[in-house]
Amino acid sequence: GIRTPKDIQTFKRTNKKIYNELMKIRNRLERHYKDMQDFEFTIQEGKLYMLQTRTGKRTAQAAVKIAVDMCKENLITQKTAIERVEPEQIDRLLHPVFDPKEEKKKEPIAKGLPASPGAAYGEVVFTAEEAERRAKEGRDVILCRIETSPEDIGGMNVANGIVTSRGGMTSHAAVVARGMGKCCVVGAGQLEIDYKKKRFKVGSKTVNEGDWISINGHNGNVYMGRLSTVEPSLSGDFATLMKWADRFRRLGVRANADTPYDAEVAVKFGAEGIGLCRTEHMFFQGKRINLFREMILAEDAEGRRRALKKLLPIQRKDFEGIFKALKGRPCTIRLLDPPLHEFLPHDKTGQKEMSRLLGIPVSKIKNKVESLKEINPMLGHRGCRLGLIYPEISRMQVRAIIEAAIKVRKKGVKVLPEIMIPLVGHYKELKIAREEAEEVIQDIFKKEKTKIDYKIGTMIEIPRAAITDDEIARFADFFSFGTNDLTQMGCGFSRDDAGKFLPDYVKMGIYSNDPFQVLDQDGIGRLIKQAVELGRKSKKDIKFGICGEHGGEPKSVEFCHKVGLTYVSCSPFRVPIARLAAAQAAIKDKF
Amino acid sequence: GIRTPKDIQTFKRTNKKIYNELMKIRNRLERHYKDMQDFEFTIQEGKLYMLQTRTGKRTAQAAVKIAVDMCKENLITQKTAIERVEPEQIDRLLHPVFDPKEEKKKEPIAKGLPASPGAAYGEVVFTAEEAERRAKEGRDVILCRIETSPEDIGGMNVANGIVTSRGGMTSHAAVVARGMGKCCVVGAGQLEIDYKKKRFKVGSKTVNEGDWISINGHNGNVYMGRLSTVEPSLSGDFATLMKWADRFRRLGVRANADTPYDAEVAVKFGAEGIGLCRTEHMFFQGKRINLFREMILAEDAEGRRRALKKLLPIQRKDFEGIFKALKGRPCTIRLLDPPLHEFLPHDKTGQKEMSRLLGIPVSKIKNKVESLKEINPMLGHRGCRLGLIYPEISRMQVRAIIEAAIKVRKKGVKVLPEIMIPLVGHYKELKIAREEAEEVIQDIFKKEKTKIDYKIGTMIEIPRAAITDDEIARFADFFSFGTNDLTQMGCGFSRDDAGKFLPDYVKMGIYSNDPFQVLDQDGIGRLIKQAVELGRKSKKDIKFGICGEHGGEPKSVEFCHKVGLTYVSCSPFRVPIARLAAAQAAIKDKF
Numbered sequence A, B: 001g002i003r004t005p006k007d008i009q010t011f012k013r014t015n016k017k018i019y020n021e022l023m024k025i026r027n028r029l030e031r032h033y034k035d036m037q038d039f040e041f042t043i044q045e046g047k048l049y050m051l052q053t054r055t056g057k058r059t060a061q062a063a064v065k066i067a068v069d070m071c072k073e074n075l076i077t078q079k080t081a082i083e084r085v086e087p088e089q090i091d092r093l094l095h096p097v098f099d100p101k102e103e104k105k106k107e108p109i110a111k112g113l114p115a116s117p118g119a120a121y122g123e124v125v126f127t128a129e130e131a132e133r134r135a136k137e138g139r140d141v142i143l144c145r146i147e148t149s150p151e152d153i154g155g156m157n158v159a160n161g162i163v164t165s166r167g168g169m170t171s172h173a174a175v176v177a178r179g180m181g182k183c184c185v186v187g188a189g190q191l192e193i194d195y196k197k198k199r200f201k202v203g204s205k206t207v208n209e210g211d212w213i214s215i216n217g218h219n220g221n222v223y224m225g226r227l228s229t230v231e232p233s234l235s236g237d238f239a240t241l242m243k244w245a246d247r248f249r250r251l252g253v254r255a256n257a258d259t260p261y262d263a264e265v266a267v268k269f270g271a272e273g274i275g276l277c278r279t280e281h282m283f284f285q286g287k288r289i290n291l292f293r294e295m296i297l298a299e300d301a302e303g304r305r306r307a308l309k310k311l312l313p314i315q316r317k318d319f320e321g322i323f324k325a326l327k328g329r330p331c332t333i334r335l336l337d338p339p340l341h342e343f344l345p346h347d348k349t350g351q352k353e354m355s356r357l358l359g360i361p362v363s364k365i366k367n368k369v370e371s372l373k374e375i376n377p378m379l380g381h382r383g384c385r386l387g388l389i390y391p392e393i394s395r396m397q398v399r400a401i402i403e404a405a406i407k408v409r410k411k412g413v414k415v416l417p418e419i420m421i422p423l424v425g426h427y428k429e430l431k432i433a434r435e436e437a438e439e440v441i442q443d444i445f446k447k448e449k450t451k452i453d454y455k456i457g458t459m460i461e462i463p464r465a466a467i468t469d470d471e472i473a474r475f476a477d478f479f480s481f482g483t484n485d486l487t488q489m490g491c492g493f494s495r496d497d498a499g500k501f502l503p504d505y506v507k508m509g510i511y512s513n514d515p516f517q518v519l520d521q522d523g524i525g526r527l528i529k530q531a532v533e534l535g536r537k538s539k540k541d542i543k544f545g546i547c548g549e550h551g552g553e554p555k556s557v558e559f560c561h562k563v564g565l566t567y568v569s570c571s572p573f574r575v576p577i578a579r580l581a582a583a584q585a586a587i588k589d590k591f
């Protein structure tokens, strides 16, 4: 526990007596605090004065090891061992890192914000399509963009890592990458990206498409060439600590996962199920986007149904994979959420390409894009408002979910689908949406001559829903707080725009944290607390989850425990963090 | 009380006996119901059967006259007289109408939605500038636009009426016109407006700039030529009924007014003060917009202060006029609210013109427009978020208000300024804004060697503010519910975009009314009720007003009475409606 051993060694030689006294005090302190200590002292007129002592700083790995070791040696209890490790710290243990010796020798060519932890290398590419093309050939790629948009999801998904020259910790790239548990560096402003010439310049260097780069999501560094990575180990001390944590926590932990692969990762990290499966991500990938666009461009319900019929088997297949990966764990699947215009290309090139692929005149596509334009899309035609105006979309999705569930169950795997209707503000929206869904489900049961258990519920993400969830509860089997939207509407902050004043707000102390990163307990938290009480007054045992990004943030997890939520749901890579934070909250609660 | 007198006359001749019997029953019914009756009967086998009776329909004028007459004849009490007139009905009495005989003979060339009542004629113009130019020469104009935007405010203000070919009852033109009490027809889709050629076509007709048209805001009709109008009379029976209403109501009624003229109209219509004076409307008019744009384009706080210094005397003058018109009635003045990009031209021509006028390169203007762009402006950088990031703006406005108040008071007129900080979500925002304002005010008091009474308060228009108004109350002298924004954020509806699904929602019965027109009592109303209780727990006597458009809607006024608000504030032309609705609510409450 001594910071500057060199000096101490000198000190030992020059002042043996005081050195021995110091060592005695150190041992006494460490026995007392039952932990490694950092302390300060001074010597005045030959007398030793102790100034300060505090628990020593250590790496995540050391923290876990020390806590588990001390517990095994009966120096501390399991509870204390759990309390000794900071949840946020273990994030580093869940992602690969670069070989530290190798990284030390390398000079970074640029530095951005460490938006999502991990270490990744690959050939640099500048478009999502190129990323997908090379990845299919089994090549490692790093997707490099000025900014990312929903159309890049496919490429982000297959890339080893993502780097952008613009955007902050809540930019699209950062949020999506964290959700994917994918290494990401954003806002590396030194990179002058030239899409046309397929290269970036940084200082005097030029990096062309296909050149190798390495990025470090722990510190934001970007390097030329390829650095070796060290994979995380989830066994050993880490696994032991997690086992202990699960023993104490009362809050469930689920994961947000949209693909069979994500579902597998989630289970590996200890998720008890999926709390949020976003079906729209399935529509962005590969050829599906064309079918989905065909649906949007259709003249009438009949035309939409024709396109949806082609999407049905694809979506069903997705759900089959997810149900298989989950092996009977519950799976909350959210019906289509984003506004339709997010699925259409807004630039000329994209519109021409779409026209060519679908055989629809460019002018018609342009008109559609124009007619779908919204001044405030966040408050626009999305969520259940889509399914209520175009019921055929919800019907297809419900059919895909239930048919997939029955298929998987027939193979002997347990299934538990939970259909989640997004963006409900009024109980009548859920009532109508539920009736529609039940009709489809009963129809399938009849045809398949079988039944399965299922649930239908909703997100609480519009303030009005939180205020009236006693009424909504009558039509819901479960609730899940969508704290991203609840924060947007509750605080009146557009997540996409708040960067213009929110950092200043935090500096001025108006909010103690960015409310999109750490739940605003005094405001949005109050609303949640009230909604939990109100909802349970109407339906005593209704389950409350949370599936915003806050579900993986330790302080917010503690809050969720305190207000009595049933579970939190977060990105797979944050599941262990949430498990640990939930255990700490439960332990804190008892004493 | 008989609908088809001709048939009845025949009937009298052919069946004298039953006719006499019918007349007897009629008299008995009208004595019983103390009101004119519409009834249905049938005659079977020589026997008279009465089927149904209900209070007869009548024009607004007749309704007021009958109620006042019957009361004067002691047939009904004042309370009953008040209950006999529907508040919404009297809207027709407050605006001019076309001479009914003349209108009957004319064929409308187009029909739109009756967005704001009244009858107006004038030379048709297609730009706000042309409207202002001709109005200055004392000419009557009708402003005709495809849609209107905030830049058209000046032209709308001077026009006799407004007609648009696009947009619904909540479009910009409709909302602003109602606020101005100005005749307006929107969504007259048959008009094919050609801005370049300065004309519109409708069917085979062409109407050029300068041609006379007449528009009827009561029924949405558009006519060629000029029809005579009949001015409303606010005296006589109408005045008597209003006097009685004021005797019974407990809810205060204020008006939303932005100019000395509006303030005068408001007082004439019986407003007890101004509940919302929107200072930004002052920045759109005439040359001021250039000074304001200079402020936005400034490089730093120093540059902004320079431009604001030039705006100070202009704004002070506005307030002087308003204070004089109010003669000591309270005046709630809201500091700058809309996002800055609303003040900049978004089209090339406008940007070039601005560049020429201000001597700023077009590229710089374009960059500024680009950098201020927001994805969800409704949830963006506006309201107090402006004043907190650019305190010099608030400081100028506070100075203008207080200096104007002192100036007017020195002339012997009482003043009561109430400074309203918009869009507060967190108590710390108000705390900081208040400290800034108090500093400016104390500085003025010192320099002027005098003091005046003033109040500082905030709007409750962000859900978070409603949820935490016990905390906010510690820094507020008054609260005013901004139900337009509270509905937007509380329900998650963008007012500008909701037209895509909200009409269907009303048809499906999800909402019983458009929540922007009639307050959503079950949702937003619940939030308001809770906020009133919470706020008063923290500060017993704090005043609660409402200044959304709901403040002039009878059902919503009744709700405001029930939850114990202090006052409602609405457009001047709706003040009598609110007074009557408030009286009815109080009477209903007692029995």
Ligand SMILES: [Mg+2]
Pocket (backbone or CB within 6 Å): A337, A422, A423, A461, A482, A484, A485
């Ligand atoms: Mg959401």
Ligand SMILES: [Mg+2]
Pocket (backbone or CB within 6 Å): B337, B422, B461, B482, B484, B485
């Ligand atoms: Mg507002």
